[in-house]
Amino acid sequence: RFTKSGPLPWFVQSFLVYLGFGRALTTIPRMSFAVSTSVVAARSAPGDGVRAVSSQKLGRCTAVVPKGFVPRVARLAHAQQPAVSASLRNSSLYASPRLGLASTRTCSAASSEVASTTEDLLNWATANGMTEPAFTLGDDRTAVATKAISPNDILVTIPEKMCVTMYDVQEHELVGEMGKQVDDYVGLTLWMLAEKAKGSDSMWEDYLRCLPEMSESPLMWDPEVAETLLRGSPVLPLVKQRAAAIETEYYDLYERLAAALSKFPAEAYSLEAFKKAFSVVLQRVLYLPSAGVLALVPYADGVQPVGSDGALLDYDADTGAVKIMANTYYSPGDVVSVADALARPNGELLLSCGHVDRTNKEDCLEWKVSLLQADGMYGAKKQILDSVQLEADQVFPIYKDRMPFQLLAYLRMSRITDPMQLAMVSFEVDKVVTEMNEYETLMLMMGECRERLAAYEGNMEEEVKRLQQPALMSSQELLACKLRLGEKTILQETMSAVRRRLAPIRGIPTKSGKMEDPNADLLEIFDTLEAIPNAPKKAIEGFMSWARGDKDPDWKRK
Numbered sequence: 001r002f003t004k005s006g007p008l009p010w011f012v013q014s015f016l017v018y019l020g021f022g023r024a025l026t027t028i029p030r031m032s033f034a035v036s037t038s039v040v041a042a043r044s045a046p047g048d049g050v051r052a053v054s055s056q057k058l059g060r061c062t063a064v065v066p067k068g069f070v071p072r073v074a075r076l077a078h079a080q081q082p083a084v085s086a087s088l089r090n091s092s093l094y095a096s097p098r099l100g101l102a103s104t105r106t107c108s109a110a111s112s113e114v115a116s117t118t119e120d121l122l123n124w125a126t127a128n129g130m131t132e133p134a135f136t137l138g139d140d141r142t143a144v145a146t147k148a149i150s151p152n153d154i155l156v157t158i159p160e161k162m163c164v165t166m167y168d169v170q171e172h173e174l175v176g177e178m179g180k181q182v183d184d185y186v187g188l189t190l191w192m193l194a195e196k197a198k199g200s201d202s203m204w205e206d207y208l209r210c211l212p213e214m215s216e217s218p219l220m221w222d223p224e225v226a227e228t229l230l231r232g233s234p235v236l237p238l239v240k241q242r243a244a245a246i247e248t249e250y251y252d253l254y255e256r257l258a259a260a261l262s263k264f265p266a267e268a269y270s271l272e273a274f275k276k277a278f279s280v281v282l283q284r285v286l287y288l289p290s291a292g293v294l295a296l297v298p299y300a301d302g303v304q305p306v307g308s309d310g311a312l313l314d315y316d317a318d319t320g321a322v323k324i325m326a327n328t329y330y331s332p333g334d335v336v337s338v339a340d341a342l343a344r345p346n347g348e349l350l351l352s353c354g355h356v357d358r359t360n361k362e363d364c365l366e367w368k369v370s371l372l373q374a375d376g377m378y379g380a381k382k383q384i385l386d387s388v389q390l391e392a393d394q395v396f397p398i399y400k401d402r403m404p405f406q407l408l409a410y411l412r413m414s415r416i417t418d419p420m421q422l423a424m425v426s427f428e429v430d431k432v433v434t435e436m437n438e439y440e441t442l443m444l445m446m447g448e449c450r451e452r453l454a455a456y457e458g459n460m461e462e463e464v465k466r467l468q469q470p471a472l473m474s475s476q477e478l479l480a481c482k483l484r485l486g487e488k489t490i491l492q493e494t495m496s497a498v499r500r501r502l503a504p505i506r507g508i509p510t511k512s513g514k515m516e517d518p519n520a521d522l523l524e525i526f527d528t529l530e531a532i533p534n535a536p537k538k539a540i541e542g543f544m545s546w547a548r549g550d551k552d553p554d555w556k557r558k
Contacts, residue, residue: 216354
């Protein structure tokens with residue numbers, strides 16, 4: 001059931017900004033900032049790595065790590081949704097009907113009108129094989145410990161039959177054929193629409209009732225509100241791109257979707273229903289690294305994974321279940337953090353989950369750089385990049401607490417005009433090429449940060465003041481404020497790091513190709529002023545020297 005996952009097909013770069021610093025700087029790279037544009041950006045190595053997964057449920061089959069799951073600095077490639085592997089198709093699980101899920105209610109039709117609670121979800125999940133969890137679901141999708149927890153303790157175990165993957169989509173009696181032709185996110189959206197349309201006839205009704213109608217993602221905001229609240233943020237162009245792509249995907253599928261769900265009211269598969277279901281899938285879907293798949297995991301998907309430090313959520317092939325394992329000690333009442341296997345920054349968390357976490361250590365912006373093909377040394381520089389497995393068009397993440405050394409190395413190389421200096425470029429150590437080269441590189445970074453900050457409305461102090469009065473803001477305003485503050489912090493800290501590197505440099509480039517003290521003219525003026533009191537004395541000494549003939553070698557002969 002855990003088959004290869006495909007990436008969303010519309011992830012693109014957001015924008016390019018061309019910067020110039022005069023004739024002296026002849027090889028200026030194109031750059032732009034953008035949040036991570038992939039919903040999936042895990043830490044596994046790039047490529048179609050294949051690993052074997054063995055369990056009682058899966059039999060002996062292969063789970064393929066998605067091509068899209070690559071380091072954040074790389075881009076998602078467009079990939080066609082793969083067919084189910086032959087080994088999985090021949091497994092006992094694939095050939096046999098799915099095990100049914102139990103219901104904890106005696107009258108589903110009546111109780112479906114009642115708002116679901118965490119207790120309802122817990123009762124349904126435990127009735128279907130989930131172990132008693134060591135935490136309860138708190139506000140804002142947090143996990144609150146209900147007992148003392150030690151490292152490596154299993155907080156909850158959720159059997160495989162409760163997980164929804166592309167296997168369930170492709171085997172669905174209504175949308176299975178469409179599910180074989182779309183990526184995971186659209187496929188799971190189709191599954192959710194179909195199961196919701198069934199109502200009380202769906203064995204997933206208890207789970208679906210506990211899901212929100214839609215998420216707080218900007219994809220669901222009014223366009224004018226998003227334009228106002230996200231002005232200046234690299235998230236804004238992505239919101240527009242993805243919102244348009246969702247509608248395009250819907251209209252491409254509409255005829256087949258309408259035919260598949262023809263026995264249900266049209267509202268069940270309307271554009272609005274599709275967008276809402278898609279936003280919920282984006283918010284709730286979890287990546288299971290050991291299986292290399294995306295899945296909806298009841299109860300566990302009620303917790304928002306953030307950052308790379310926290311309890312590990314993954315699939316255990318030996319037991320055929322998804323488990324959450326503690327990474328440290330927790331006392332009753334403590335918030336249990338769950339690590340995000342995708343290590344998403346806040347911009348991507350907001351887009352996907354409608355969530356921003358100011359403590360997210362993985363929060364970053366991305367800086368895109370490109371070599372100019374018009375550069376006479378383009379070929380030599382491209383060979384250097386190939387040797388360190390970087391591209392001519394490369395994206396580097398920048399964080400608030402660390403300097404991007406590889407980005408510095410890239411920019412240093414882009415400034416070089418002397419072929420002899422290429423040997424001095426290093427992507428492994430922080431090595432200055434020349435003082436002039438370093439000055440140009442740092443000023444380029446400073447200018448980009450300033451331009452990026454100028455695109456926002458207001459400064460950091462105003463954002464902090466807004467966050468001190470959250471009751472005065474709507475949920476959308478609060479999320480946007482947290483995002484803007486985080487992005488501004490990253491840019492400000494990057495500028496501070498650049499200033500510290502600029503401080504020891506006591507010169508500026510000149511047309512002669514040398515570094516000159518920027519205060520040279522002022523120093524000359526001060527030297528002149530300081531010499532005024534000694535001017536009469538120098539004049540008299542000069543006259544006496546003339547009278548003695550000190551500078552006339554023939555004086556004494558005369």
